[in-house]
Structure formats: structure tokens, C-alpha cells
Amino acid sequence: MPTRRCSTIVCAATPRSSTAATASRPPGPSSTPSSMSGAQPKPPPCRNILPVAGARGNPIYCSSATIESGTTRSRDIWLIKSIQEVQGELVILAGDVGGTKCNLALFSEKGGTLTPVFKQRFASKEFAQFDLIVKEFARQAADHLGSERIAAAGFGIAGPVINGRVRATNLPWIVDTATLIKEVAVPNVVLLNDLGATGHSLEHLSPEDFCVLNPGVPEPGGTRALLAAGTGLGQSILVWYGGRYRVVPSEGGHSDFAPHTEQQIELLRFMRRRYPQVSWELILSGRGFRTLHEFLAPKVTHASFDDPDADPAPEITRRGLDKSCRVCSDTLDLWTAIYGAEAGNLALKVLALGGVYVAGGIAVKILEKIKDGTFFHAFKDKWKFEGLLSNIPVSIVLNESAPLIGAAYEALAAVDK
Known part of the structure; x- marks a missing residue:
């Protein structure tokens, strides 16, 4: 079926949270209280309800924003920023690792906001080990990095992550943080379940990244559920705790x-x-x-x-x-x-x-x-x-780069630890 393309690969207008290592800032007006008030942070409104005055006749509505897509075996490259623009900024590597394809991207950070720099897609089954994909990506991205070094990396992988190690569900791969730190020379590596990475992205997406099937009546701070069908079926839970949503794999x-x-x-x-x-x-x-x-x-x-x-x-x-x-x-x-x-x-x-x-x-x-x-x-x-x-x-x-966004912000949070 025909596909439509985005002009950019992510929504990159949301600053990272400053309150927790794995947090993303709730949408809408700031919920962080004054340090003098002693009040607890208020839970955010539901992300998927567009703040438009007046009800629509049809409860199902989508934005007119285009959708990034493509064939799974293609190796598409996006260069979003020039090498001159990256100089002096913190660089983050992020990956969305699935049974069919692996999407890897570089992001630059400025003022707590991540902006995409370079993205590449690989066919997962063409590589015997995941670190080989990371090495190949690093080689291709070298011209876009210049003298800058990758400060941290975050990868969302289809499979349970236990003690920094994951056996990919639909691939013969075992991925662990120690190997990646050694093989690709990145000081901070964060591994997440792929749905966990998507869950962390929700507060960094714009209203145009959602198609609302049912507006409903959201409960502020209510538990959220996330599921995604692709090569496999992922599920995760988002629980409001300590002033932010935490992802439960x-x-x-x-x-x-x-x-x-x-x-x-x-x-x-x-x-x-x-x-x-x-x-x-x-x-x-x-x-x-x-x-x-x-x-x-x-x-x-x-x-x-x-x-x-x-x-x-x-x-x-x-x-x-x-x-x-x-x-x-x-x-x-x-x-x-x-x-x-x-x-x-x-x-x-x-x-x-x-x-x-x-x-x-x-x-x-x-x-x-x-x-x-x-x-x-x-x-x-x-x-x-x-x-x-x-x-x-x-x-x-709608944003198929959501796992990349979530993984990138979690990697950025690891730099501050």
C-alpha cells in the first residue's frame, strides 16, 4: 500500500525532564511545583486529547501530518543536520531493534532538547550480532560526527531486559551493556524493552503524532496501557509515580x-x-x-x-x-x-x-x-x-520513530547520573 513520508523523523521540540533519570516531562503546562510550596507534582492530562475548542462530530480524528514508513529491507539514510551544526553539542545514539529491521539514529542535544542528526535502517537478519550493526552505523555516521564523540546510547530491543542483558525474542542475538560499551566505545549504554522505549516517548510526541480513536474521559495520572503489533506483539504499562510516568515492561x-x-x-x-x-x-x-x-x-x-x-x-x-x-x-x-x-x-x-x-x-x-x-x-x-x-x-x-525518541531521551538521562 502507498506510504507517506515525514519531513523530519521525529518531533524534537520537547525538552527532557530535569526531575528523574528515566523521566520525560508531562505534556501541557508544567506540573513541577515551586520548591517553596512543598506540593506534589500534579499528574498530566491524557496526551492523546487534542486541545481544540468544541467537540467534533466524528470521535475518530487524525492529524494531516505525514507518516514515515518504508520497506523493511531498505537501507534508507537521512541527514538532518550538517556536521557544522553538531559541533559542540552532546551527541546521543539511539536504536529501535526489531526482529525485521533495526533503526539507528544520532541526536544532538541543546538545552535539554534532542534533534535528529542522522538515521539509518538495517535489515536485522543480515547481521549475526547486534554490535556489528552498531559498528557499521558508527562507520557510516563518522563523517557526520566530526570530532564529536557519542556521549551515551539507548536501545529499545524486542525482548525482556534483565540485569542489562537481553536475549532478542525473534533473533539469535544476545545483547548486553558491557559488550556494547567495550565494542563501540560509548561510556553510557541503556537497554530497554522496545515497548518500554515507546512508552518513554509518549511525553515527547506532539498531538499530530496521534490518531484518536476514542477521546474518552481520561483520569489525570491514571494508568496507561501500551501495545504494539509488528514482527511480534509488545505490551507495557505506564504508572504515574513520584511525579512522572514509569514504564513497567x-x-x-x-x-x-x-x-x-x-x-x-x-x-x-x-x-x-x-x-x-x-x-x-x-x-x-x-x-x-x-x-x-x-x-x-x-x-x-x-x-x-x-x-x-x-x-x-x-x-x-x-x-x-x-x-x-x-x-x-x-x-x-x-x-x-x-x-x-x-x-x-x-x-x-x-x-x-x-x-x-x-x-x-x-x-x-x-x-x-x-x-x-x-x-x-x-x-x-x-x-x-x-x-x-x-x-x-x-x-x-503515528510516529514510527517513537521507540527511537524514547531510547534517546533515556540515554540522555543516563549522562546526568
Whole structure:
């Protein structure tokens, strides 16, 4: 499906927090009290409600800002600032490390604000180890750094981070801070779960970086839920504590799929014949589209099905969106309904009265489908709790560089420790 490009890769107009190492400043008017008042910081308003006077007739509204996208195997380079502009500024390296692609970027810091300098995309599976990607990126970025050195690095990686070490979920990589500090000569390295990195980005994004599915009635300081379908399904929780939102990582995408309809019960039976465990991620990821297509019509195939190296998801979603294939359209309907149902499950589990945020590349690419009501209907279809869920704000994160932004600000915070 056609993609649209951003003129910049991130929103870089938000200064970093000065109150905590892993904090990002809440949006809107400053919530930091005077040092003489002794008052506690007030929780921020929900980020996804645009401050526009008057209600819109359609509760679903998106900005007209363009969206950065591209093919997963491409190696695109962006040079945002010249070498002369970087001189004398603190330089931060950030990475969004996924099972399909790795996005790495340099940011320059001035007055607490990060501005993108240089970005490169790599195909993850073309490298045996993650540090090889970092080394290659450093080589390519050398001309843009000049005499400046990278002060800190932050990487959001798909997988649980334990004691500064992570085994990537969908790659044969083990990444640890000690190795990266040694191999790439960066004094401060921060590893985060990829959804944790996205969570840290939310306060640094602008209203134009969100598409609001349901304005709801946000509770100031209420718990927030975040989930993102891409190569896998990531989930995390944001809890307001100590004057800021703290990100709690999760591997909830690997929990057991719970069917919601008779058709989904049959889908579970179909998948149990293939897998020892049927997790949400097996469905709510890129590979899930083919599984659902084969479940709905096993005799209907497409060209991408015959190529073992091809990803059928783009063809299925494209045909589903333009309705050139009835099975693809039905596949997209079912996938979107299941995604909405699991988002509603997560909202109930953590009582996400502060809002639910849907990130990841798939939601952006099938945004028109996400907006047509299928997702939100399944989200709130919880019997006695439909009223509660109807009041929870739900937004799509449009900025696909969100994990980079979050990882960059966490790395910047590490410099101050």
C-alpha cells in the first residue's frame, strides 16, 4: 500500500525532564511545583486529547501530518543536520531493534532538547550480532560526527531486559551493556524493552503524532496501557509515580490467546494443530495474517505464499484494504477485531483509565481499517464493562520513530547520573 513520508523523523521540540533519570516531562503546562510550596507534582492530562475548542462530530480524528514508513529491507539514510551544526553539542545514539529491521539514529542535544542528526535502517537478519550493526552505523555516521564523540546510547530491543542483558525474542542475538560499551566505545549504554522505549516517548510526541480513536474521559495520572503489533506483539504499562510516568515492561504478548466468538474458538482449534501454545503474538503480528487467511480459506493462495522468503502480510493487507480479495478483506476484519479485543483485555487488566496507546508499524499501515470501528467495537465489547471501556481514551501512535525518541531521551538521562 502507498506510504507517506515525514519531513523530519521525529518531533524534537520537547525538552527532557530535569526531575528523574528515566523521566520525560508531562505534556501541557508544567506540573513541577515551586520548591517553596512543598506540593506534589500534579499528574498530566491524557496526551492523546487534542486541545481544540468544541467537540467534533466524528470521535475518530487524525492529524494531516505525514507518516514515515518504508520497506523493511531498505537501507534508507537521512541527514538532518550538517556536521557544522553538531559541533559542540552532546551527541546521543539511539536504536529501535526489531526482529525485521533495526533503526539507528544520532541526536544532538541543546538545552535539554534532542534533534535528529542522522538515521539509518538495517535489515536485522543480515547481521549475526547486534554490535556489528552498531559498528557499521558508527562507520557510516563518522563523517557526520566530526570530532564529536557519542556521549551515551539507548536501545529499545524486542525482548525482556534483565540485569542489562537481553536475549532478542525473534533473533539469535544476545545483547548486553558491557559488550556494547567495550565494542563501540560509548561510556553510557541503556537497554530497554522496545515497548518500554515507546512508552518513554509518549511525553515527547506532539498531538499530530496521534490518531484518536476514542477521546474518552481520561483520569489525570491514571494508568496507561501500551501495545504494539509488528514482527511480534509488545505490551507495557505506564504508572504515574513520584511525579512522572514509569514504564513497567511486560511479555503479555506471549500469554495464551483467548477466543471471543465462535469463529475465534474454531481458529484456536485450527492453530492448536500447528503450535504447542497459541499465544496472542502468533496472531497479532505480521505472520498472523497468513495464518488467518489459511484458516478462512485454505485453498485460496496468492503469489507471495509461494515464495518462502516473502512476507505475505503486505499483500494480504493491501488486498484487504482495497477489497480486491474477499478472503483478504475477511482476514483483515478478523485480525483487527482480535487486536481490539486484546487491547480491551489489557485495559481491564491494568485499569488503564489514563488511556490506551496502540503503536507499531502494522496499525499505521492499516490505519483506515483501524479507524472503521471494528477495533473499538471489539475493544469495548466486555459485557458489564462496556461502559467503563467506552470512557477510556484510545489512540494510535503515528510516529514510527517513537521507540527511537524514547531510547534517546533515556540515554540522555543516563549522562546526568
